[in-house]
Amino acid sequence: MASVFNTALSVEDVPNTNMTKSLKVLVSSNDYLDSGIKILEEHFTVIKSRYQNFSEEGLTKNKDELFDLIPGCSALVWVSHHPITKELLDRAGPQLKVVSTASAGYNHCNVPELKKRGIKLANTPGVLSAAVAEVAIALMLGAARRFTENLDQVHSGEWEIGFDKVLGQDIQGSTVGIVGLGGIGQATVKRLRGFYVEKFLYTGHREKPEAKELGAEFVDLDTLLAHSDFVVLAVPLTDETKHMINKTTLAKMKKNAILINVGRGDLVNQDDLYDALKNRDIYSAGLDVTTPEPLPKDHKLLTLPNIFILPHIGSATIGTRNAMAVLAAKNVVNALNGKPLITPVLE
Numbered sequence: 001m002a003s004v005f006n007t008a009l010s011v012e013d014v015p016n017t018n019m020t021k022s023l024k025v026l027v028s029s030n031d032y033l034d035s036g037i038k039i040l041e042e043h044f045t046v047i048k049s050r051y052q053n054f055s056e057e058g059l060t061k062n063k064d065e066l067f068d069l070i071p072g073c074s075a076l077v078w079v080s081h082h083p084i085t086k087e088l089l090d091r092a093g094p095q096l097k098v099v100s101t102a103s104a105g106y107n108h109c110n111v112p113e114l115k116k117r118g119i120k121l122a123n124t125p126g127v128l129s130a131a132v133a134e135v136a137i138a139l140m141l142g143a144a145r146r147f148t149e150n151l152d153q154v155h156s157g158e159w160e161i162g163f164d165k166v167l168g169q170d171i172q173g174s175t176v177g178i179v180g181l182g183g184i185g186q187a188t189v190k191r192l193r194g195f196y197v198e199k200f201l202y203t204g205h206r207e208k209p210e211a212k213e214l215g216a217e218f219v220d221l222d223t224l225l226a227h228s229d230f231v232v233l234a235v236p237l238t239d240e241t242k243h244m245i246n247k248t249t250l251a252k253m254k255k256n257a258i259l260i261n262v263g264r265g266d267l268v269n270q271d272d273l274y275d276a277l278k279n280r281d282i283y284s285a286g287l288d289v290t291t292p293e294p295l296p297k298d299h300k301l302l303t304l305p306n307i308f309i310l311p312h313i314g315s316a317t318i319g320t321r322n323a324m325a326v327l328a329a330k331n332v333v334n335a336l337n338g339k340p341l342i343t344p345v346l347e
């Protein structure tokens, strides 16, 4: 755990208060951790939403409350996945200097609008790569070894224990294609080394210098889809990547291919994925992210035996979430003290 915390600056490194307590910092949800609150409270007046943003009721209350609390704030620590809209920024007022999202993904932030207004944006990459990579591997195992069907058997008490029953696929000897060899993609490759993967492919905008050491080969998306037994999505959601996995791209994948998504639900056209899984055009899928979240319990994807879904827990470990909370807070301290952001998206 120590090494996770060490990836961000220590509390002592943070510039201290010639700032005033009168600056207001809004924490967008009540599930932000005390490790972050403590740092913020040393410097600022912290205003916290009383609500979380995961139940339908909580989401609505959280959204309404944020609208009431935001006027006059100098910084936002964003733990919600609500979009940061033009309307919300107008409501905040011109003193708003920085948005610090406690996530690697920042697709919920209106970047052009923030830029136009000169508001800084920070995120929390790096500190969560290991935890998300571990979940990517859990999904690979879960989808390849048919955990959904197997867990159903455990719960129903009807085990199919035949020698030839519920057989899965190996990671050993497979080709793993990583879409997006950033921090999470690289961490996934490193952790897969012990699984005796035959070949790593990756795709993205450009070749990555780190790939050589990882033994990963740069290819275009079509080549990756055509050759990979596992396709791991580890890219941010942008206009370019939205629905990059769709009817056309699914048709380019191998029959035995397993699709893994640890990025964002909207990277995948879920109707097309449903059809591909139902028709066995690909073997299975493992998703940590869906659209929407939570996925309604009567959603058609949940009727499929060959899908293994987790409720967006990629970064949800004690060490990682604390590291994210601390980093998000330190970015605010720096921004309001005229120092560079530690992990800037927009500066």
Ligand SMILES: O=C(O)[C@H](O)CO
Binding pocket: 102, 103, 104, 105, 106, 128, 263, 314, 315
């Ligand atoms: O973007 C992220 O940081 C993860 O998906 C957790 O929200």
